[in-house]
Amino acid sequence: MASRILGRLPLDEDRLAQDMARLAQAPAPQEPYEVFTIGRWVNLNLWNASGDDGDGFFNGHRQVAGRPTRLLGGVPYIGELLTTWFNTELLTMVRARNVVEWSIVPHRDFLESGPAEDFFRVLVFLEDNEHALNSDEDMVFHMRKGEVWFLDSAQIHAGVNISSRSRWSLCLDFKAGAGFSPGDVFARAGDYDPAIRPALVERAPAPADLPDRLRALSAVVSRHNIKDIAFLLGKVHFTEEVPIGASWDWLVEITRASGDPALLDLAERARRFFVHSREVYEEFSFVPA
Amino acid sequence: MASRILGRLPLDEDRLAQDMARLAQAPAPQEPYEVFTIGRWVNLNLWNASGDDGDGFFNGHRQVAGRPTRLLGGVPYIGELLTTWFNTELLTMVRARNVVEWSIVPHRDFLESGPAEDFFRVLVFLEDNEHALNSDEDMVFHMRKGEVWFLDSAQIHAGVNISSRSRWSLCLDFKAGAGFSPGDVFARAGDYDPAIRPALVERAPAPADLPDRLRALSAVVSRHNIKDIAFLLGKVHFTEEVPIGASWDWLVEITRASGDPALLDLAERARRFFVHSREVYEEFSFVPA
Numbered sequence: 001m002a003s004r005i006l007g008r009l010p011l012d013e014d015r016l017a018q019d020m021a022r023l024a025q026a027p028a029p030q031e032p033y034e035v036f037t038i039g040r041w042v043n044l045n046l047w048n049a050s051g052d053d054g055d056g057f058f059n060g061h062r063q064v065a066g067r068p069t070r071l072l073g074g075v076p077y078i079g080e081l082l083t084t085w086f087n088t089e090l091l092t093m094v095r096a097r098n099v100v101e102w103s104i105v106p107h108r109d110f111l112e113s114g115p116a117e118d119f120f121r122v123l124v125f126l127e128d129n130e131h132a133l134n135s136d137e138d139m140v141f142h143m144r145k146g147e148v149w150f151l152d153s154a155q156i157h158a159g160v161n162i163s164s165r166s167r168w169s170l171c172l173d174f175k176a177g178a179g180f181s182p183g184d185v186f187a188r189a190g191d192y193d194p195a196i197r198p199a200l201v202e203r204a205p206a207p208a209d210l211p212d213r214l215r216a217l218s219a220v221v222s223r224h225n226i227k228d229i230a231f232l233l234g235k236v237h238f239t240e241e242v243p244i245g246a247s248w249d250w251l252v253e254i255t256r257a258s259g260d261p262a263l264l265d266l267a268e269r270a271r272r273f274f275v276h277s278r279e280v281y282e283e284f285s286f287v288p289a
Numbered sequence: 290m291a292s293r294i295l296g297r298l299p300l301d302e303d304r305l306a307q308d309m310a311r312l313a314q315a316p317a318p319q320e321p322y323e324v325f326t327i328g329r330w331v332n333l334n335l336w337n338a339s340g341d342d343g344d345g346f347f348n349g350h351r352q353v354a355g356r357p358t359r360l361l362g363g364v365p366y367i368g369e370l371l372t373t374w375f376n377t378e379l380l381t382m383v384r385a386r387n388v389v390e391w392s393i394v395p396h397r398d399f400l401e402s403g404p405a406e407d408f409f410r411v412l413v414f415l416e417d418n419e420h421a422l423n424s425d426e427d428m429v430f431h432m433r434k435g436e437v438w439f440l441d442s443a444q445i446h447a448g449v450n451i452s453s454r455s456r457w458s459l460c461l462d463f464k465a466g467a468g469f470s471p472g473d474v475f476a477r478a479g480d481y482d483p484a485i486r487p488a489l490v491e492r493a494p495a496p497a498d499l500p501d502r503l504r505a506l507s508a509v510v511s512r513h514n515i516k517d518i519a520f521l522l523g524k525v526h527f528t529e530e531v532p533i534g535a536s537w538d539w540l541v542e543i544t545r546a547s548g549d550p551a552l553l554d555l556a557e558r559a560r561r562f563f564v565h566s567r568e569v570y571e572e573f574s575f576v577p578a
Contacts, residue, residue, distance in 0.1 A: 025319070025343075027316030027317055027318050027319075027343070028316055028317045029316050030314075034329065034390075035453075038327065038328070038517075039327070040323065054314075054316075101323075101516065101574065101575070101576070131576055160513070162512065162513055162516075162575075162576045163574070163576040163577065164324075164572075164574030164575075164576060164577065213508040213509055214509065216502075216505035216506070216508060216509070217505070217506075217509070219502040219505060220502055220503065220505070220506070220521075222528065223451065224449070224451055224524045224525075224527065224528060225521045225524060227390065227451075228517045228518075228520060228521040229517075229521070231517060232509070232514045232517045232518070232521075235513045235514060236513075238513060239511065239513060283453075285452070285453030286390070286451075286453075287390070287420055287451045287452040287453060288452070288453065
């Protein structure tokens with residue numbers, strides 16, 4: 001099941017603007033998933049297992065019921081949207097997220113948490129930004145304001161906002177598993193509307209010499225820039241028709257061509273961590289502490 | 290006057306560890322100078338013009354006297370270091386700073402603030418991290434724990450911590466100007482000790498084909514990755530003997546060779562903003578909002 005639209009929220013512009021102004025002023029808590037991203041990546045914890053707004057850990061491996069944090073009290077309209085529109089019985093986590101001059105590398109979620117069918121991740125965008133795109137193994141798409149999206153995070157997926165303009169969204173995690181169906185995320189079954197067509201993004205056919213062009217990076221790659229290069233490669237599929245997972249293979253090829261076995265090892269470990277296998281609490285970094 | 294050591298603080302490990310644990314838990318406020326950096330760049334405002342710990346703006350253009358923020362009360366040892374060691378009459382701003390998997394591009398400070406001789410920026414490192422380096426037009430250096438450094442930010446300078454290990458420092462700004470001498474930053478004149486030798490970093494001679502290697506990036510550069518490439522180029526001088534300012538010239542050459550006039554224009558505007566001229570409140574971004 002690829003990422004797709006589940007429904008659409010009508011949004012009260014004035015009340016939303018008040019809440020978003022509060023979110024924009026909130027200090028950013030510690031971020032456990034920073035390694036997946038580059039650029040500004042702020043997650044404000046509105047609902048989670050501990051009720052502590054400083055706790056950004058996704059407890060998928062133990063599926064703990066969620067509850068509101070103190071921060072949710074400061075954004076009453078968003079709180080109302082959650083309780084009116086969504087099935088809070090199944091809701092384990094809600095993060096209000098902003099991304100600016102940011103990308104998240106092609107990766108799979110839940111590798112460390114358990115069977116992917118136990119989890120159901122939903123995104124609701126609170127503002128439009130044409131510079132912000134998402135992708136999965138099938139397509140590149142633009143999530144519009146108010147749309148409720150299922151993000152198939154068990155597929156390889158990525159995201160970007162190349163601009164300096166904000167891109168606020170809500171990321172909702174639901175407990176799924178046996179007997180779950182996508183309409184269950186809503187409080188009212190009638191709000192499930194899978195017929196809305198997504199805004200897909202056309203890409204250019206990849207030039208035939210793209211792999212050669214990219215291999216030129218083997219003359220430049222070093223431990224000082226391998227992270228920059230990994231993220232640069234991870235964005236190519238947003239504009240050119242190449243498989244989303246190719247970026248990690250390119251990084252492996254580039255580091256192999258560099259002749260430095262330490263860089264090749266790092267690239268292979270990165271590919272494993274981001275798209276193949278990962279343990280709970282496992283950490284990765286391009287330059288270990 | 291290049292960057293240089295002004296003295297050294299003996300640090301009480303236990304008391305410092307307590308304060309640093311508090312800093313590590315503090316949420317990050319809004320960051321006005323994010324565009325200069327990539328990676329985690331946290332500035333906690335301990336002393337500034339407004340006394341508000343959410344205010345990270347450097348008020349150099351009006352040289353307002355500084356005062357403690359609420360946050361300083363939570364780190365009593367650091368507060369004591371400031372008042373015992375430094376001349377708080379001249380102290381306009383203090384930021385406790387952490388950088389992780391981070392770099393700051395080659396840039397000049399104070400371009401927007403007024404004559405460089407009116408400002409005197411001092412860094413005190415609170416922990417050692419061999420993966421963290423600083424640089425100016427003359428050299429690459431490693432600032433060791435406890436050292437009090439004058440950072441000549443009117444020169445082109447840069448910094449990096451390629452590792453995932455923290456790198457906490459204090460950044461102190463003093464009002465300088467006519468009659469100011471570097472020893473004036475200390476509360477006790479005898480603490481000025483300009484004879485301490487810095488830990489300089491040896492670099493490899495630049496390979497003759499370096500400009501050609503880098504020009505290969507013209508086949509890859511796009512508006513999606515020009516920021517990544519600018520930061521990648523900005524780190525080359527840390528390991529190879531090339532002038533620190535060359536990275537912006539390379540970016541201009543690479544974008545010119547790409548054949549895309551919009552990218553060339555962006556590179557030229559970036560070079561102007563980061564190293565040549567900038568207005569107070571002027572903002573720059575690789576992709577405008």
